[in-house]
Amino acid sequence: MGQSQSNEGRRHATTEQLSHELASKFAKRCFTPLELYSFQDVFKSLADYQDNIAYLKEDTIARFLEIPDILGVSSVVFQMLSYLGAFPFGKDAPVVLGFEQMIMVVVIMTERYQRVLRKGNRDRTKLFFRSMAVYDRREPHNETEKADGGTEIDKQKLEDAGTTRSHAAGFAVDEPVSYEEEEEEDDDDLALAALESLDAIEVFQHGDAPISQASIPSDNLKKLIMLLLLIAPLGAQESLALHAERLSGEQLEGLRKTADNILAAFVNVEKFPGVKIHQFNTVISSSLPFLFNGFNPLFEHFLFSKNIDFTKRKDSTGAPVPPPLDPTAEQPLLAQTGEILDLNVLSQLSFFIPGNSLFRRLRLLYSGSDAGFSMGSFETKVFNWRAPTILLVSGSRIADPPIGGQERAFSDTLPPKRFPDSSKSSRVVFGVYLGQPWRQTHKDCFGDAETLLFQLEPVHEVFHASSINTDYVSYTKSPVPHPGIAFGSPHPKPKATSGLSPLVNLGAVSLMLDSSFEFGVFTHNYTSGGGAFHNSVTRRRDWQDRFEIESLEVWGCGGDAEAEQQRQRWAWEEKEAEARRRINIGKGDIEADRALLEMAGLIGGNRSGGSMS
Known part of the structure; x- marks a missing residue:
């Protein structure tokens, strides 16, 4: 009886209440106490306020993450975050990025949701697609109506936060893709798993337009790919500013060219204005399985507050915990550049070969x-x-x-x-x-x-x-x-x-x-x-x-172990070659030399071996 009353209560819970409960669950189970404390401190230091509501703006996030202006990608990233912040209720997107919404963002971007949503067996691909997609204006749908009733104050906050509506009517996709598209289910596995973890699966009603009507504008996807190429080698707590040399001259042109090659895997930009869900899922699963891995260390910056002095922490033995290593002290990402392989191509390789086998x-x-x-x-x-x-x-x-x-x-x-x-x-x-x-x-x-x-x-x-x-x-x-x-x-x-x-x-x-x-x-x-x-x-x-x-x-x-093994092999072969050169041949005893060559199989039978005289 108590269980039925609980289920009845879930059935009438608002999306706001469920989002609050999920954010609380994520915070407790996906972050360590130190990470949660750091996250609170970082958010407080970055937040703007309106009507006592704290939220993050586009330029604030871009500045904190050190996203380069030259890429023109900050609006694309902010569109993604404004959608992910509404998780698991995509119909409410875009949302103001308050504290709870940013918990959703960081948990999804760093894949920590896997600690809670074990049944979320698919990766973030479909969620990322929806976060970047716009819809065919020939298929209108009501994206302004909110489940809990939006207000003018909400709209004003969105404008103040610099939000671009990710699901506003976009460009029209004039032609179908060049191959037969497979049907895509609209249900989002991660959203379903999230609500199931709250025992609230019955309140799930997908408010987004059918995903088959959505496309990612090619230009937006190219900008994001350029960012992903840049952040691919990021280590834990490594500053993106350390890679600024890749954003000038020939390296920047190479970055654009590499992004064009990757974008060509998704769509022929001369024929189609955007990328459909089937193309997106197919290409990423087969050719770019690690495309979004760079988001993990980038968004972990929210979990590390510069106001915390880690030198005062002690481990279980009582010894001070050393501060994080300075990434600049490590060996370079690529010891030497080849005629084909440079840092941009190296990042491209890391999209389908694990980066820990490549960088450095x-x-x-x-x-x-x-x-x-x-x-x-x-x-x-x-x-x-x-x-x-x-x-x-x-x-x-x-x-x-x-x-x-x-x-x-x-x-x-x-x-x-x-x-x-x-x-x-x-x-x-x-x-x-x-x-x-x-x-x-x-x-x-x-x-x-x-x-x-x-x-x-x-x-x-x-x-x-x-x-x-x-x-x-x-x-x-x-x-x-x-x-x-x-x-x-x-x-x-x-x-x-x-x-x-x-x-x-x-x-x-x-x-x-x-x-x-x-x-x-x-x-x-x-x-x-x-x-x-x-x-x-x-x-x-x-x-x-x-x-x-x-x-x-x-x-x-x-690394060094493999190089040493190769050096030892070369040394052994050189030693063997020197031993063969020292064979006593040509010292005057022709019969002894001939017998030695016959034992070696070099003469005799059908092998003349040439003249010994």
């Missing part, structure tokens, strides 16, 4: 421009690295039909080109993440299901490995007919058993580099259904890029 952990093992474009120099530099590696290759697309003699010779080794180019852009950048050490292959490919084949420019996309087809990586030399490095293609057979076709056997989704590292080809045979790597999830068509290689780099993922 990459070493340039091989660069074709420095070591020479040959498989011999590649082996010398790369084969002894016993940790994961990242191969990057860039180039310019060759003409079709090819013009120069070398281009024609390369094209003659490939099957006739049946597919169009992937895009109008002449420059392409591809790469591979490989968890196993490199080696020469003779019969079978190497690699595992964690191997990633990806494109970084002009369209960002990750092609995941199949668990059935294991033709991941082959590294072959003569006597195979077409030696080189291939990813996603069947292992080439020796000349004696190569069959009837003299052409390279390209996989359905594959990257191949010839043995001289002059040319490469990336194939996406969508019709075939994929091979060792899965098809594109967005570009549902056949295409092929044949290109002249301009830069080729291999980066080792690891």
Whole structure:
């Protein structure tokens, strides 16, 4: 009976009461006492007041988080926060960002909601989409009516806080997406899980317009991507101002270019004005799973008050707790810049490879421009690295039909080109993440299901490995007919058993580099259904890029331990080579020398070994 009365009370609770209860629950279970105290202190120091109501304004938040003005993204971020502050009642957005609303914001931005909402099995993707979306003006809906009755005072507060209504009528989406959209459920898993944690699931009524009518303006998404590229390497309590050098000159232009490549994964900006929910969910889940990770350390700044002297704290032994480490004292994010890999591309890689394997952990093992474009120099530099590696290759697309003699010779080794180019852009950048050490292959490919084949420019996309087809990586030399490095293609057979076709056997989704590292080809045979790597999830068509290689780099993922292991391996090989050079040959005893060479298998049988005289 008592339970039924409780449920009846929940049924008549207002959204304001439920939001208050959820904020209290989040504060107690998602923050430590010190974090909550810090949050209260930070909020109090930043808040403006109207009618005794404390709230944060757009410029205040942007200044506190040190969001650079040059990105023009502060209004986009504030729109997101004004929606997230209304959680779990999106229909009430945008809201004034008071104390309780900012608790919602910080909990969601730092993913601490997982400590309470165990059934919120999906990530923040759909919630973030709604927070940035505008709706097709051809589908009007009533977004001004509030469940608890909005007032003119509320509207004035919103204006004073600099709020932009995230769900006002926006641009019209004139064309459907280029592929068939799947139906998306409107129910938000996180919102449902939040209300279920309050035993108030029956009061949930989604007030937002159908999500299929919503789109994120492309320009807004590009601004946000630029911010995410900038904050990707942030550490705990690290100031964003420390990365200001990335916002000037060539680095700023590179930041914009990298953001364009990532935006191209979501939408063709020349044809469509915005990004739909299916595109957003599909691209992030397949190619950008860690896109929003930088929000975690950025918004944790709200949980660290500069007014608290941490030097006075003591640990369990009574010793003083040292202050947080100065991030500037750490080694650089990237020890050296390559021709392909710079800080912007490094951040781009961290969107699908965990950042703790990348930032301050990459070493340039091989660069074709420095070591020479040959498989011999590649082996010398790369084969002894016993940790994961990242191969990057860039180039310019060759003409079709090819013009120069070398281009024609390369094209003659490939099957006739049946597919169009992937895009109008002449420059392409591809790469591979490989968890196993490199080696020469003779019969079978190497690699595992964690191997990633990806494109970084002009369209960002990750092609995941199949668990059935294991033709991941082959590294072959003569006597195979077409030696080189291939990813996603069947292992080439020796000349004696190569069959009837003299052409390279390209996989359905594959990257191949010839043995001289002059040319490469990336194939996406969508019709075939994929091979060792899965098809594109967005570009549902056949295409092929044949290109002249301009830069080729291999980066080792690891620290000092991996580098020392490589150094020891090099030292051992040098010692073995020196021992072979010291073999007593040519000292006058021809018969002894011949016997030694025969035991080594260098002469005898069908091997003449040349003249000993």
